[in-house]
Amino acid sequence: MITTVTLNASIDKAYTVNGKMKNGTVMRVAACRNSAGGKGLNVARIIKLCGAEVKATGFVGGYNGKYLEHLLDEDQIAHDFTEVQGETRSCINILNEEFKSTEYLEPGCRVEPEEEKLFLEHFPQLIAGSSVVTISGSIPEGIQQDIYGKLIQIADSMSIPVILDTSGELLKNGLKHKPAMVKPNRDELEILLNKKIEDSRDILEAAEELQRSGIRYVVISLGGDGAVMVCDEGVFRTQAPKLEAVNTVGCGDSMVGAFAVAMEKGMKPEEMLKFASAVASANAMSPHTGDFDPAVFHRLFAEIIVEKAAI
Ligand SMILES: Nc1ncnc2c1ncn2[C@@H]1O[C@H](COP(=O)(O)OP(=O)(O)OP(=O)(O)O)[C@@H](O)[C@H]1O
Ligand SMILES: [Mg+2]
Structure with missing residues (x-):
């Protein structure tokens, strides 16, 4: 539950x-x-x-x-x-x-x-x-x-x-109370750190700093550019599939819901990111918020590649 x-x-x-x-x-x-x-x-x-x-x-x-x-x-x-x-x-x-x-x-x-x-x-x-x-x-x-x-x-x-x-x-x-996971988007990260995020290096540095402060999983979602996840097991990145988005409102919420399911199922970090990204991108293909078509999810899941970066 x-x-x-x-x-x-x-x-x-x-x-x-x-x-x-x-x-x-x-x-x-x-x-x-x-x-x-x-x-x-x-x-x-x-x-x-x-x-x-x-x-x-x-x-x-x-x-x-x-x-x-x-x-x-x-x-x-x-x-x-x-x-x-x-x-x-x-x-x-x-x-x-x-x-x-x-x-x-x-x-x-x-x-x-x-x-x-x-x-x-x-x-x-x-x-x-x-x-x-x-x-x-x-x-x-x-x-x-x-x-x-x-x-x-x-x-x-x-x-x-x-x-x-x-x-x-x-x-x-x-x-301050160290939740197990946070999932800021780029704007939320900039406001949190009170500085402009210029490139992927800035994103990674910010995510690593948050993770070192005691957050088990730090996910930075980047809209159509995918997401980055930093955890003890390493740094994982994924590109979002290229698609004709219908409604991207709630893509982040969809990602959070899918991460919760992945956590409950005890998936490995790279599996978690792949699953959550496929659900989030499938939500972009639905006109409704917090919704996806399972067939679209399966197609995107097969397409999404998660790369483990060297730390
Ligand atoms: N245009 C898009 N094409 C493909 N995937 C997308 C697109 N927009 C969002 N996504 C997927 O959804 C994830 C979350 O999106 P985003 O970073 O926009 O979240 P958010 O700003 O928190 O959204 P919200 O708060 O409205 O729920 C992305 O990491 C990506 O996997
Ligand atoms: Mg959001």
Whole structure:
């Protein structure tokens, strides 16, 4: 069982708008697709698609919270959320030929200190029996900036590895507690180190430094350029397969979900990277976030080569 943590969940609404977008007028929506959103829920869907057992947790509230749980039920994803007084937010993504994707993200409701305390108290019970915990994305207003550190400490005390995928201060704070894996992309790495990453040498140096600080697996994802992984066993690199991407949003989340599955299965580092890269690239071929076609995955998996670099 893998547990995914999504503290800032949302109802994601994808609106398809045909023709020219005109501000200040009434626009008709041709199609609307609602899904349980938030990076950790993309991770959960991928884990389920990989055939592993998953449970989603975090905060939900109000009617939107109930709807989010219903959407997860439809996807047959088990969940155990802490209920809060506020209403779960909605996020709107307008898909249009001219502008591709335009997102409107609600700020989300405030989570009160007592609600955070309840979640933290329940966390050991929530993750008991899990082989891996993933923590993804941002946190709602009201939550302490060091919450991810606290969650990592709890998981650590239960010998459960954590994959942390977040950014900015949350990543910086979380790293102090040594999660088993981090997967920053290039931008997140630059913000973390507060310096420009110019070339692959900079990426490797940064990854090695993070790994030496006590992170077991450091993966730097590079979008269409593939990924680099540094661990005790060595440095592993992979090029992403060349493909006509349909929607690359959530490719990183897909990679995290696949890494969690790979970790649960006890794969070797190079197998982990190959598997996670194939799932992530297959997600780029699906119009939906946190989704892939198994046939596409198998084709890409056969194509992907992982190289071990000399250290
Ligand atoms: N255009 C692409 N073609 C092929 N593979 C891709 C492409 N974009 C992403 N991928 C795959 O997905 C992985 C993760 O992508 P990326 O670095 O964009 O993650 P991210 O920025 O964290 O994404 P997100 O946060 O939206 O989930 C890459 O390492 C690669 O394997
Ligand atoms: Mg990401």
